[in-house]
Amino acid sequence: MIELEKKKERAYIVSCFKKGNRRDIEFENMNEMAFLAETAGAEIIDKIYQEVEKKSISTLIGKGKIEEIKQLASIDKIDLIVFDNELTPVQMKNLEKGLDIRVLDRSGVILDIFASRAKTKQAKTQVELAQLQYLLPRLTRMWTHLSKQFGGIGTKGPGETQIETDRRLLRNRIDHLKVVLAQISKQNEQKRKGQSKLPRFGLVGYTNAGKSTLMKLLTKENVYIENKLFATLDTTTRKFELPLGQEALLSDTVGFIKKLPAHLVASFESTLAEAKESDFLLHVVDVSHQYFRDHIATVNETLERLDIKHENNIIVFNKIDAIEDNDEFSMIKEEYPNSIFISAVKEININQLLNLLQNKYNELSKDYDILIPYTSTKLLNSLYELSEVIMRNDNDEGYRIKVRVPNAKIGKFNSIFKDLLI
Template identity: 50%
Template sequence: MIEVTKKTVERAMLIALDTKEFSKETVEEHIEELEELAATAGAETIFKIIQTKRGIDPAFYIGKGKAEELAQLIELNEINIVIFDDDLTPVQVRNLEKLFNRKVIDRSGLILDIFASRAKTKEAKTQVELAQLQYMLPRLTRAWTHLSKQYGGIGTKGPGETQIETDRRLIRTRISLLKNKLEKIEAHRMTQSSGRKGFLRIAIAGYTNAGKSTLFNLLTEANVFAENKLFATLDSTTRSLDIDDTHKILISDTVGFIRKLPAHLIASFKSTLNEVRDADIILHVIDISHPYFEDHIKVVDETLKEFGSAEKRVIKVFNKVDIVSDKSLIDFVKNVYKESVIISASRGINISSLKTMLKNILNENIVEEKIELPLTATKKASQIHEFAEVLKTEYDDNKIQIIYRTSRQNSEKIKKIIAY
């Protein structure tokens, strides 16, 4: 993946389609978020267009007539890039680029571009490159190659500049190599996590820019990059939090979610997002000051469901209370969301309540057990280390005594191993 360090501001036109599937307010909120994404990528939005239409036009998405009308507007206002709020088919991209004579990308392409510019570690770069190549593969066209060379900028970072002229066979080979690389990374991550079985594991998840990294830094005194922008950080980071003199909690910060998150990106970031899958508890951080925070909650809940984490215990952490002007909103949240806490991570408001909640969960979920095994049961004794933190092991003439600490769930697994 090639990193582009020189940043030029591109003049963008944003286009969304209103098919009456959503309310007008929702469609407007979607395109406002697209504007924020465009700004994060380095574009200045000149026009936001919402086209009302019964259905999607298979050739031009918004219809040929509307596209021809916008082509004149694009030319007159020196628009560099046209960004659509939904995914476009290769045919639609080809037709629109030919008509507009400008770069045309969709929301997925824009998000991938942002991820390409934010990826810092080898793992993140590998994940982004894999997602980019999978996104690019069905979109290989002579026209796209011409435009990427001519215009550069947003939508052409990473493999787009070096791989677009190669044939599909070479790209598939590269995809295979990247998948193998990520499998090795995931195996290494699983080896690292095997030593954490005795701890309560918490993952911080939430909509992008909800304040996850700020909360993580506050709780753990870490120095994870936090910025008031979408997708400020891509890599998961795990730190310990001392709840009392004898117990620790392991907390992981994870990449933020967003509506219409590209499927390729979710698949590529599987190893990073496994921190969510493997957690005992999920802290779902929500920006309570955002006018559409309930919509954000639904997006995150649906994404967690995709990872098989829907049944996990989730604590909703409503952040940024310090900038909420409507105090009735706080009463609403308290009444509707029972297992929740309202905080400000940036100002440290009500963090003690969150820590108390975590301590109570620790007391509920972490147990210390003492078991006895015959001396011949060395395999079972070894398996206990996979599911628990072994505190003490003693041997006498005919038995092994083991004292371990682990979650209640893992303790049940250990008891089944012993009974088998």
């Protein structure tokens, strides 16, 4: 019911913010909301905002504004009003009643886009879970809708008992989906454990920053790229080659956005597990975007919410081909001296990026536990050659050793010690 139709719906974007807030930022948020709504299939006819001292608990915007929007909307033949605010179930219900038009909020639109993009079982389950959690407190409103739609005698809407029953059904479904997701993430974890011990680089960043474009360029794999928000939902991991010839893994992940619904973040946690387990994260930023600094902050906040460390990330500023102002560009370079500036589309500075990855690769190392039987003592020499011994414990079976192997030596290390790992 919160899905948009296939045909383009004519929509207004409405935003309500406190007097004294920075208007340019609020307008940018509205632009982003419009881009989201367009991605979901709407045609944006106008953007309307109201600055208030205090947002109304029951209707968000004032009564007069509701009346004004209602009149404009009837002239413009508007099908849908999208609020760039998080609406409470009560506000949504009252706004729909007052405006007499369907109302969606930011979360509703994002969920809708995710629902239409989800392809794998994991993504579909994650989206359904987030949708149901969003729907649960709004159930009464949905029922009011239905009874209106099929209006007439005997369809005055279900009584409280019916709604309670439906709530219970929804809760059951939610519990079931959680179990399914836990199973999938366990399977994935198993799969990753069995995967190669190659070092893994993860791409994270704001939606539309160019993560998948970079992924495609480095791995030569065909990945989905689009100038729309949330082109990528599932994490994909592919091999790529470093300048000195070693192989490493690169993971492309779902992009982030401001005010991402909490349920969605929570349910995508397992998709992002791969990013979490990366040895090194590249934070891709669209530097040609006027508000890229806000994007960086949002991505870092989201990573924190997901308990993913970001202090050591390298920022990769992408789309330098699209920067028009050279002075501005010089300033940004000074502001972020440890970053790298590339264009994934025009293939500028890609070697520089690869060299950086090579250096990181050389720095990276992994810990292993190994048991060398006393009959194979001669292996100790190679072990010391290839790794750093962190702990050694001699017991009945042999030498139990914890070692740190630099990734550059993992290949050789594995070829000798693979069968002795514990």
